[in-house]
Amino acid sequence: GAGVSQTPSNKVTEKGKYVELRCDPISGHTALYWYRQSLGQGPEFLIYFQGTGAADDSGLPNDRFFAVRPEGSVSTLKIQRTERGDSAVYLCASRAVTNTGELFFGEGSRLTVL
Amino acid sequence: AQRVTQPEKLLSVFKGAPVELKCNYSYSGSPELFWYVQYSRQRLQLLLRHISRESIKGFTADLNKGETSFHLKKPFAQEEDSAMYYCALNAGGTSYGKLTFGQGTILTVHP
Numbered sequence: 001g002a003g004v005s006q007t008p009s010n011k012v013t014e015k016g017k018y019v020e021l022r023c024d025p026i027s028g029h030t031a032l033y034w035y036r037q038s039l040g041q042g043p044e045f046l047i048y049f050q051g052t053g054a055a056d057d058s059g060l061p062n063d064r065f066f067a068v069r070p071e072g073s074v075s076t077l078k079i080q081r082t083e084r085g086d087s088a089v090y091l092c093a094s095r096a097v098t099n100t101g102e103l104f105f106g107e108g109s110r111l112t113v114l
Numbered sequence: 115a116q117r118v119t120q121p122e123k124l125l126s127v128f129k130g131a132p133v134e135l136k137c138n139y140s141y142s143g144s145p146e147l148f149w150y151v152q153y154s155r156q157r158l159q160l161l162l163r164h165i166s167r168e169s170i171k172g173f174t175a176d177l178n179k180g181e182t183s184f185h186l187k188k189p190f191a192q193e194e195d196s197a198m199y200y201c202a203l204n205a206g207g208t209s210y211g212k213l214t215f216g217q218g219t220i221l222t223v224h225p
Contacts, residue, residue, distance in 0.1 A: 003157070033211055042118075042200050042215030043158070056209035091158065095211050103211055105158040 002026075004106035006092050012112045013082055021077040021109045025094030032075050033103060034067055035091040043091055049075060082113045116141040116205040120216035127191050128224050135186040135219045137175075137201030146204040147184040148213070149175055153197045161186075161199070171195070191223045 005024040013019055025032050030051055035043035045059040052072045060066075064082075069075040079086055089110050093103040117140045127133045139145060149161040162170045164177040164184060175186045184201060198220050202213040 031211055035213075040217070042202075042217050043213070044215070045212050048209050048212055056212060059212075093211070102160045102163070103213070107157045 004092055004094055004104050006090075006106035006109050008109055009107065010110045010112075012114065014114050015082060015084060017082050017113075019079045019082055019111060021079075021090050021111070023075045023077070023092030023094075023106060025073065025075070025092070026096075026104055027073075028096060029094035029104070030072065030097045031095040032069060033093045033095075034075070034077050035093065037089045037091055037108070039088075046077070046090075079111075082111075084113050087111055087113045116145075116203050116214045118201050118203050118214050118216040120199075120201055120219050122219050123217065124220050124222070126222045126224065129193055130190050133188050133191040133195070133221065133223075135199050135201075135221065137184045137186065137216060139182050139184065139201075139203050141182075141203060141205050143205060145177070145179075147175075147177055148202045148204065149173070149184075149186050150200045150202055150215075151197050152200070158200070191221075193223045193225055196221055196223045 007022045032049040034046040036046055037043045047067050048056040049069045052069055064080045067077045089108040091108045092106045095103050119138045121136050147164045150158050151161040152158045173188045175184050177184050198218050200218045201216040
C-alpha cells in the first residue's frame with residue numbers, strides 16, 4: 001500500500017477483554033513505532049522495532065501491553081485485561097532506515113474500553 | 115528527562131495575519147526538533163525539521179538553544195493552514211524516532 005495501514009480503525013471492547021491492533025508499515029521501512037494518544041494529549045511513545053526485534057520498549061505502561069513483529073514487517077500490539085484507562089487512539093508509524101527524521105503515521109486505531 | 119511544552123491549546127487568527135505557534139523544550143543534550151501537522155480527517159504528517167532549515171507551505175521555525183524554543187511562524191496565514199500542530203523532540207539516542215510530543219495547538223484561520 002501507499003501508506004501505513006492500521007486495523008481496526010475502531011474497536012470497542014469491555015473491561016477485562018483482550019485486544020489486538022495491527023499495523024502494516026510502508027514496504028521496505030525497517031523501523032516501526034507504536035504511540036498512544038489520549039484525548040487532548042500529544043502522542044506518547046510506546047515501543048520501537050528495528051527489524052524483528054523490539055529495540056526500545058520503555059514506553060509500554062505495564063506488562064499488560066505487548067507487541068510483536070515476527071517477520072520484520074507487520075506488527076501487532078496486544079493488550080491483555082483491558083482497562084478503561086487504555087481507551088485512546090493507538091498510532092503506528094514507520095521510517096526508512098536511510099531517512100533521518102520523518103516518521104510516516106497511520107490513521108490510528110481508536111480503542112474504547114467500556 | 116525531555117519535555118516539550120506548547121503553551122497555547124487554541125490559536126485563532128484571520129486570513130493574511132501573521133501566526134506564531136510556540137514551542138519550548140527541555141533536554142540536556144543536543145536536540146533535534148520537528149513540527150508535525152494533522153489536518154482535518156487526515157493522518158499526522160511531518161511539516162518541517164530544524165536540521166533542514168527549510169520552509170514548507172510558508173512556515174519556518176528556528177531553533178533557539180538559548181531560549182530552548184522552536185517556534186513555528188508564518189507571515190500570512192491561509193485558511194488551509196487550519197489544523198492541529200505538534201512540536202516534537204527527538205532525544206532517543208540509539209532509538210531514533212522515539213519522539214516526545216507537545217500537547218498540540220489547534221490553529222484556526224478565519225476568512
